[in-house]
Amino acid sequence: MTEAPTHNTILSKQTQLEDQTPALRPYGFSEYIGQSSVVSRLQLMIQAAQARKEGLEHVLFHGPPGLGKTSLAYVVGHELKVRVVVTSGPALERTGDLAAILTQLKARDILFIDEIHRLSRGVEEMLYPAMEDYRVDLIIGQGPMAKTTSIPLQRYTLIGATTRAGLMTAPLRDRFGAAFRLNFYDTEALSNIVLKSATRLKMDLTSDGAEVIASRSRGTPRIANRLVRRVRDYGHVHKITSIDEEVAKLALDLFEVDTYGCDPMDRTILSTLIQKFSGGPVGIETLASALSEDVGTLEDYYEPYLIQLGFIKRTPRGRVATEQAYSYLGMAYEQSEHPTLL
Ligand SMILES: Nc1ncnc2c1ncn2[C@@H]1O[C@H](COP(=O)(O)OP(=O)(O)O)[C@@H](O)[C@H]1O
Ligand SMILES: [Mg+2]
Missing domain, CATH: 1.10.10.10 (Winged helix-like DNA-binding domain superfamily/Winged helix DNA-binding domain)
Known part of the structure; x- marks a missing residue:
């Protein structure tokens, strides 16, 4: 397995909101299962940027929660071998919060802003020149003495993620070089994710068992991983070492997740x-x-x-x-x- 990238996090309280089991996160593209159309387009952009020895253009990931937006931002950071600085729309309360982060970015660093549709207006307006012209405009002082200073920024890459692309303003959306919509996963991709997670959790799961979990995960890797852990709990308590189709079904019936993945x-x-x-x-x-x-x-x-x-x-x-x-x-x-x- 590849080495885990170091995620330098300015606002660590935000990352804690992410999955409780960081060990289940994919690192490189080789571990990021499914979403092949998104992955191939993204890989193309990365290759082209690398060939030109430039940073990646700003990109936006959107789609329902748990489909791998945050993971994908880390994967991109891993592939580009750059630092990923993580924050989110609600965490950036004041323009000063954003300015402090932006001015510390080094060339090609990735700034990941989760829930980017929830930026306040002032913060969002500061982001426009920061995305387009790599510049932050600050107002120093107050009243008639106030002056505007422009601070140049390094050529960083912004990766935005949102569950609600529709709530984003057009000027913000237009400043991304590309927007990628993540879709629900099919059972085959989810089965692979489930099997990988089971291996990492040192759990003996048959491929039929994995398929049962996958088919009840509502197309969502985060849910698939959660169900894997519940099925593992069931196995532990009932002292079942190998989890097959039947055990997986019993466990998921107990948690009231039906064959459609509905709860x-x-x-x-x-x-x-x-x-x-x-x-x-x-x-x-x-x-x-x-x-x-x-x-x-x-x-x-x-x-x-x-x-x-x-x-x-x-x-x-x-x-x-x-x-x-x-x-x-x-x-x-x-x-x-x-x-x-x-
Ligand atoms: N393509 C994928 N391959 C493998 N695991 C994935 C993939 N996408 C998501 N996951 C798993 O699902 C969890 C949730 O993904 P995350 O990136 O946090 O979703 P989002 O940011 O879209 O809400 C991750 O911790 C990871 O374990
Ligand atoms: Mg996320």
Whole structure:
């Protein structure tokens, strides 16, 4: 295995929010499984930059949580053999916080800003010239004595990540050389991730067992790794050394993750949509308040997968449960309820 890159972190409180098991993170592209179209485009940009002996252009990763955006930023840092400085939109409260980080960057360093859609306006405006012209404009002093000073920056690379590309302003989005959308993983890629994690956790898992875990991971590596750990717990407690298909199924049934990868909350969302709102259309805020759930969590985490499964549709008038959602819950579907929509 390749050596772990040293991640120099200015704001360490942010990295602690990341996965609890850093050992499961991929290091180089060779360990980053799946997302082949993103990986090949990114590798091309990296190769071209290296051939020109230049830094990589700023890049943006977007897509639902847990699909590997942060991991990919570290992979890029590893491939380029550069430092990765990590921060996030909410951590950059004042322009001074950003200025302090930017002015410390060395040439080709990567600055990773997670949740970049959550930058305050002032911080975001400081980022524009910092991205485009490698310059920070600072206002020194106050009132009539105030002066603007421009500090030149090294040619660093900004990697932004967001679960909500739609919430980013156009001027910010336009300043990235490329934007990559990460998609849900197929079962084959997830099986490979699961098997790799099992090996690292010194767990004896059969390929059938891995496939069961993969197929219930809602297309998401973070969830796959979590389920691997729960299945491992199950094995430990029941003193089962080799985990096969049957054991994996028993363990995941215990944790109420079904064969679609849906958990009790997914089922509650669908049944609320169907029973309280006659299948919709209903606005996301109304649905969230009926569920006592945060709108952001619903939109970022639950909804993309339910849409992917074909259980929910987004319409201009709100969310609608599809016929598949009714049959998934074993409910009768009456199409006449939404004559104009379906
Ligand atoms: N392509 C991948 N190959 C292997 N493991 C991955 C991959 N993508 C993500 N993971 C695993 O999933 C976890 C979550 O990924 P992360 O990069 O934190 O997602 P995001 O930043 O998009 O929320 C990582 O810790 C890593 O273990
Ligand atoms: Mg992340």
